[in-house]
Amino acid sequence: MHKLWASTYKELLLLSRDLGGLAILFVMPLVLVVTITLIQDSTFRSINDNKIPILWVDYDKGEVSKNIYEGLAESKSFNIIGKESDKEARELVFKGKYQLAIVIPANLSSELEKKVNLNVEGLLSKFGLEDETPQSHKTDLEKKEVILYFDPATQMAFKNSIKNGIDKMIFKIETQTIYKAFQSQITDDEKEAIFDTESFITFKEITPSIGKNEIIPNSVQHNVPAWTLFAIFFIIVPLSINMVKEKSQGTFVRLRTNPVSYLTVLGGKTVIYLAVCLIQFGLMLGIGVYLFPFLGLPSLDVSGKIPLLFLVALFAGLAAIGLGLLLGTVARTQEQSAPFGATFVVILAALGGVWVPVFIMPKFMQTLSNLSPMNWGLNAFYDVFLRDVGIMDLVPELTLLFLFFVITTAISIVYNERKNAV
């Protein structure tokens, strides 16, 4: 026990003497969380202050274009800039000046109305409700196209959401025009409400709640756990460098000649770096709660969750340290450990769902994701932050994280024993 304490104290001294390294260890993750949260905050806001400027070319000047314009304006996501020519709008978008241009073709409203009226008249005449039989049900009306120009650099998700939104608006307009056509054929009184044109089917989202308070996900609730976990796992870089340094300084060789087990040596490192992880985590929560509101971000809600959050951080920290110990044991030089460690954490983060949600990954990647300790940690954090679960619900993820620590540490010890067997 005394040897473990001495090893821990030595690690504490080594860490405290490297003030630059210590600052990087604590400051950079905080900068990371603040930056990412600020960037991603808008995607979580229902009312976006930063409107996307889009170009609007209206050759129709009718009811349909008016409805689409109003629909876009109501979304409060866009700053709509009118342009007179299709060509000008296209050039501006393709040069990347704007993300999107919408071109409404000429006579869209009148021809839509014409087409619907012909269809309705034809239908009513089949039922004998029409005074005169229309000359022809088939029309020579050309199909109309609403043209969208996207900046080639625009992300697919944005493109799809715009397309879906406009498609929905057009469908609604077509439906309402059909209702109106029927109404005008059936009654002369425009005010008589024969059809209820409001949507019959609507959506209602039910969110988890604590008591009467709903848990509304926001950028902070999503980003703090994800990027805190990322920062926790980045501990493998300084930890493995610490171990490789001991090899290059010759101190590791000296330790091998001392009557001390490798487990004790690793134990000292584990205690100190775990403490670093937990302090780091505490600081992250601190800025989430106290600093974010000053930056215009939602405050991190940790009420009643702190013990569980620290429990998850503890196990995630252990998993990260296990990986760091393994890397430090296997690597011979800092040139091996540092780039590998940094890249591997990024891969684990990507697999774990820190950047892209796991459910939209290809099937094979989803399977791989189950093997990422960051995925286990992230799920555990989301369980606490967003799903308001109890400790028993966390047991599977915490067990996986702990097993990961045990297995990586065991491999480190066995590898070291075999490599240095006499």
Next chain:
Amino acid sequence: MIQISHLSKKYKNNTDFSVLDLDLKIDEGEIFGLLGPNGAGKTTLISILSSLIKPTSGSFSINGLTFQKNANQLKQLIGIVPQEYALYPTLTAYENLYYLGSMYGLKGKPLKEKIHYHLDILGLKMFSNKKLDTFSGGMKRRVNLIASVLHNPKVLFLDEPTVGVDVQSKNVIIENLKKLNTQGTTIIYTSHHLNEAEQFCTKVAIIDHGSIIIEGTPKNLISQYPESHNLEDVFLTLTGKALRDHA
């Protein structure tokens, strides 16, 4: 004390053996010098004896103990002064020694007293709270030595303990080693300083190409070669004057 039998070591990718079928017996209380040109096998032999590398074949025991059966007991019995400083540069001399002493199970007041005692006799007392990276080469060598003797080892292995140090530091180190020897520590030491070895060692072995060419007391060896005036002459006679650089 130390019994080596048919010990051989061949590194991976090397065609030659670094230590080849080596037999050696070192008695308790000796100051035994392992001398040889570069690449002769001195450091390999010391590394095997201090459990840092595994021999390809053969065996050895120290005080009847082997690393295969009594690793921790044996590690407590020996001390190793490696060629590198093998210390933490950002820790002070005292912190380095406290940590390394703790790894031998020493603690509390006895450990502190031992550290202060050794720092004092090796002229480092006033620098005990200075970081190692501010020390000169000679000062680091002395701390390196203290780190290996805090637990009073019965056998002390030293791999070129005076390389790159000034005359004063070398003198302090040698005097201290002699003192340790009089207190019962058997010393096995490698060096390129043949004059130093001639005066310091009670017995020497000249090793080349992994094998011992000759062993005995310095006086005895010199007397075996009438043209030789000192150990260096004997060394050159036996190992030749050709350069032994190798990468």
